[in-house]
Amino acid sequence: MLRPSDIKCVGAMGDSFTTGLSAHAITPIDLLSEYRGISWSIGGDYTYSKFLSIPNILLEYNSKLKGFSTKLSIISSDNQTITNNRLNVAKSSDHSVDLLYQAELLIDRIKNENLCDWNNDWKMITIFIGTNDLCNFCTDSNLTKYTPEQYMLNVREALDELYQSRIPRTLVNLVLPFDIRNAKELYTGNYACQILYNKTCPCAAFPTTEQAKILDDYIPKYQQVLLDLINTGRYDQRDDFTVVIQPFMAETKLPENDDNEIDFSYFAPDCFHFSGKGHAQVALSLWNNMFEPVGNKQSSWYIMNESLKCPTKEQPYIYTLKNSVKILNEFKNTTKIQTTTPSISTINIRNISTDNLTTSHHHHHQNHKKSKMNLSWNRMKFIAIITGLFIIIVILILGFNKRIRAGVFKQETGRYHIFHNINDDDEVEIFSRPNIKSNFFDDNQITTTHGTRVSLK
Numbered sequence: 001m002l003r004p005s006d007i008k009c010v011g012a013m014g015d016s017f018t019t020g021l022s023a024h025a026i027t028p029i030d031l032l033s034e035y036r037g038i039s040w041s042i043g044g045d046y047t048y049s050k051f052l053s054i055p056n057i058l059l060e061y062n063s064k065l066k067g068f069s070t071k072l073s074i075i076s077s078d079n080q081t082i083t084n085n086r087l088n089v090a091k092s093s094d095h096s097v098d099l100l101y102q103a104e105l106l107i108d109r110i111k112n113e114n115l116c117d118w119n120n121d122w123k124m125i126t127i128f129i130g131t132n133d134l135c136n137f138c139t140d141s142n143l144t145k146y147t148p149e150q151y152m153l154n155v156r157e158a159l160d161e162l163y164q165s166r167i168p169r170t171l172v173n174l175v176l177p178f179d180i181r182n183a184k185e186l187y188t189g190n191y192a193c194q195i196l197y198n199k200t201c202p203c204a205a206f207p208t209t210e211q212a213k214i215l216d217d218y219i220p221k222y223q224q225v226l227l228d229l230i231n232t233g234r235y236d237q238r239d240d241f242t243v244v245i246q247p248f249m250a251e252t253k254l255p256e257n258d259d260n261e262i263d264f265s266y267f268a269p270d271c272f273h274f275s276g277k278g279h280a281q282v283a284l285s286l287w288n289n290m291f292e293p294v295g296n297k298q299s300s301w302y303i304m305n306e307s308l309k310c311p312t313k314e315q316p317y318i319y320t321l322k323n324s325v326k327i328l329n330e331f332k333n334t335t336k337i338q339t340t341t342p343s344i345s346t347i348n349i350r351n352i353s354t355d356n357l358t359t360s361h362h363h364h365h366q367n368h369k370k371s372k373m374n375l376s377w378n379r380m381k382f383i384a385i386i387t388g389l390f391i392i393i394v395i396l397i398l399g400f401n402k403r404i405r406a407g408v409f410k411q412e413t414g415r416y417h418i419f420h421n422i423n424d425d426d427e428v429e430i431f432s433r434p435n436i437k438s439n440f441f442d443d444n445q446i447t448t449t450h451g452t453r454v455s456l457k
Contacts, residue, residue, distance in 0.1 A: 001323060002122060002320070003061075003311060003317055004058055004062070004318065007122050008062065008064065008066065008122055008123070009065070009087070009115070009121045009122070009123045010042055010054065010066075010067045010123070010125070011042070011087035011088070011106050011110070011123060012041045012042035012069075012128075013089055013090055013102040013103065013126075013129065013158070014041075014102075014129050015094045015095075015128075015131055016034075016092035016093070016273055018039055018088065018090035018128055019034040019039065019090050019091065020038055020039040020043060021034050021035075022035075022269065022273045023273065023274060023278075023279055024038070024275070024276050025268050025269050025270070028192075031270055032074050032075050033074055034075055034092060036072065036073070036084070036088050037071045037084075040053055040054065040279040041053070041126035041128065041173075041175075041282075041286060042054070042067075042068055042069050042126065043055060043056075043070075044059070044068030044069065044070050045070050045071065052283050053068075053279065053280070054287060055067075057308070066087075066116055067086050070084045079091070080102075080105060086109075087106060087109060087116070089105045089106045090102065094129070095136070096129050096133050096150075096154035097154050100158045100161055102158065103159075103162050106162075107165050118167070119169075122169045124170075124171045125162070125172045125173070126172075126173040126286070127172060127173065127174050127175065128177075130177035130222055133146045133151055134180045134203070134204060134222065135180060135200065135202070135203055135204055137215070138211045138214075148224075149225070152225035155174075155229070156229055156234075159243060163235050163241060167241070168240045168241070170240070170242075171242060172243040172244070174226060174243050175246045175248070175249055176226060176246070176247045176299075177219075177249065178249040178250065178252050179219055179252070181215060181216075182253075182254050183205040185262060186205075186254070186262070187201075187271060192269070192270075193269075193270060197272065200270065200272050201272060227245055230243050236321060236322065244294065244319070244320050244321065246286055246297065247298075248288070248300065248301060249285075249301075252300045255281075266278040266281060281301055281302070281303075284302050284306070285302045287308055288302050288309045290319065291309040291311065291319060292309070294319055294320065295324060
């Protein structure tokens, strides 16, 4: 039985959605920045009252929490080793095949860098992977690297590494991949997004008819193979280690504004990754999933004005398979993921041998290292071109305008409003996301938001 206050250390594995890529981007060059300090599952910048993330919530229960990442860095081939990343071993360009190396790196850091007490600290590790697999499946001419079967084997290999390392006192949150078909709607945000999607997610944004059919088949199977893997009980043979599926991404729809249009404030300027507001929403959803019993977890995002679910006297523990047994008996025929995807053809993972992996341990450490560096270099060159064009446009605009006035958020009676008539000496606060209602504190107050105070002079 694990309570939030028992968790002493947090870690995370995944891709650019865990590194916080572009989360607070304003200029094109910012698209290369990883804002790991505000990552939904592992970011520890600011405090709970200023920015919502899993570590910032846990810090309210245990002020000595360790392992969370802070600050930001520029994307590079070796940025997993930056000191401020701590136990955030995610890498922006990684696919599921790279998860094994991340598991090895995480184990090594816990053991050798004194970031956690290996034997005594309870650890919570969050894994979210698969987006890059689905975004690039059509680039594999043989269509073998990114199949649901191979995806499951890659994830299983990483989980086996954690489990067989005998890392004690560990809860793993395994987050199901989301429906990447939404990319066809997201890339319409602006012309720059259309250009970037050719690099970030071409197979989902611009699929052929045949590729669209494959994607329709892959997405539910990607989710189902993980459910089947965990339901085997493979990682429940010890009392101090377990893996729990958190399905809040599985059926998430694109957020809409009051005009029933896509609310792009949840996304970075590339119209793909989460903005600071998006990271906060995902953190809220993961936390609430953790306090819902296995078999009755919400399978879509919680909207921003919903409250955090907190431990109660009746149920002070984070739900795992073992402590959800009673609830499972009541809901065994109404599991949300299973009832909403009845047509999924389940793959028999018990009969798939690790020997069938199309990528070996050696292949991961050698061949993929070179390909990932090439991918990062190509992406950097592309962004550099976009940045150059942006600078030219700015120079032209400044040549015709003496001054550009911008509407920002100004505090009035406890709220923040857009205003346009700004005096040169006004001092205002600019915020990146709206307030989030929370019942975390006894007084049930509205939390403030992360922002920066500036003087318009």
